[in-house]
Amino acid sequence: MNVVKRVPILSVIIPAYNATGHIEKALMSIAVGFDSAADWGLEVIVVDDGSTKGVALALDCSPFPGVRQLRHDHNRGMCAARNTGISDSRGDFVTLLDADDEFIADWFSAFRLIMKEWPEQANVCFTPCINDAGESTCARPDYKGWLTAEDMALENLSGEYNPIFRGTYIRRTGYTDLGTRKSCGLLTYLRMAREAPFWITDKVQRIYHDAVELSVTSGWTRPDKAAETYCCFSTVLKEHGVFIRGVSEEKYRQMYCKALIYRMLAGQGRGFGEWWGVYSWRTKRYWLVTLALLLIGPIGSAYLLKAAKRFSVLRKYG
Numbered sequence: 390m391n392v393v394k395r396v397p398i399l400s401v402i403i404p405a406y407n408a409t410g411h412i413e414k415a416l417m418s419i420a421v422g423f424d425s426a427a428d429w430g431l432e433v434i435v436v437d438d439g440s441t442k443g444v445a446l447a448l449d450c451s452p453f454p455g456v457r458q459l460r461h462d463h464n465r466g467m468c469a470a471r472n473t474g475i476s477d478s479r480g481d482f483v484t485l486l487d488a489d490d491e492f493i494a495d496w497f498s499a500f501r502l503i504m505k506e507w508p509e510q511a512n513v514c515f516t517p518c519i520n521d522a523g524e525s526t527c528a529r530p531d532y533k534g535w536l537t538a539e540d541m542a543l544e545n546l547s548g549e550y551n552p553i554f555r556g557t558y559i560r561r562t563g564y565t566d567l568g569t570r571k572s573c574g575l576l577t578y579l580r581m582a583r584e585a586p587f588w589i590t591d592k593v594q595r596i597y598h599d600a601v602e603l604s605v606t607s608g609w610t611r612p613d614k615a616a617e618t619y620c621c622f623s624t625v626l627k628e629h630g631v632f633i634r635g636v637s638e639e640k641y642r643q644m645y646c647k648a649l650i651y652r653m654l655a656g657q658g659r660g661f662g663e664w665w666g667v668y669s670w671r672t673k674r675y676w677l678v679t680l681a682l683l684l685i686g687p688i689g690s691a692y693l694l695k696a697a698k699r700f701s702v703l704r705k706y707g
């Protein structure tokens with residue numbers, strides 16, 4: 390009797406909202422980099438998150454017959470789209486790709502190497518990304534090892550990573566959905582890391598196109614996007630504030646200041662009373678910078694913050 394060996398499956402989930410003109414490149418990068426002769430199965434799921442150009446998006450996906458398409462009847466946000474794709478996936482491993490990004494040419498070769506090094510006790514593996522210029526989006530691109538919840542609280546190993554999950558784990562846990570368009574990654578990943586540390590590899594898989602117009606990462610100082618970031622930070626402080634404070638009182642107060650700045654950028658008030666209550670001699674400089682931005686107001690602060698990122702006064706990623 391011949392026994393058919395089951396091959397492992399990798400699921401790639403692509404949330405897409407009005408992604409016409411971008412998603413073909415993302416899908417092509419998956420197809421070109423995958424080794425169909427390898428002892429692996431590939432599943433690609435595109436989740437149309439209520440696009441106003443849904444028909445056009447379906448046409449963009451049509452040259453790729455193996456792609457499965459799911460659709461929300463209205464825009465529910467990135468986490469909801471991710472969760473829809475994840476819950477419908479069947480992969481032993483699940484990874485993500487934004488519709489306006491792409492994988493590197495030999496992404497699958499990198500993936501197979503990651504499988505060899507990834508410790509079994511880690512449910513999540515973070516892979517570093519590169520931007521359009523080929524520059525790493527991570528503070529320590531050559532790092533390989535553990536990432537703990539304490540590291541996240543301390544902002545160690547910060548940057549833009551792409552996750553790979555063990556399939557049974559991510560289908561059970563999913564992303565924490567705040568109902569916002571963009572994902573509050575810190576909220577989800579801090580919850581997961583408090584259960585078990587992540588593994589970080591030094592092998593790149595994804596090109597992070599951070600300059601694409603209308604991408605979720607562009608226009609981060611706009612009132613609508615600032616409101617989502619404020620919602621993210623305030624929820625993290627509410628759900629994980631005691632933990633963060635136990636790791637570092639300084640980082641807790643810094644995050645509180647960031648939340649106040651984003652609330653101001655969102656046009657939801659300047660919060661001078663709360664600002665006063667965050668004072669600590671260890672965070673005095675951060676506290677004074679926050680005061681200056683609150684006094685300047687949203688328009689001037691947005692200009693200064695964007696300039697600070699451009700000239701690397703503030704870190705660009707993470």
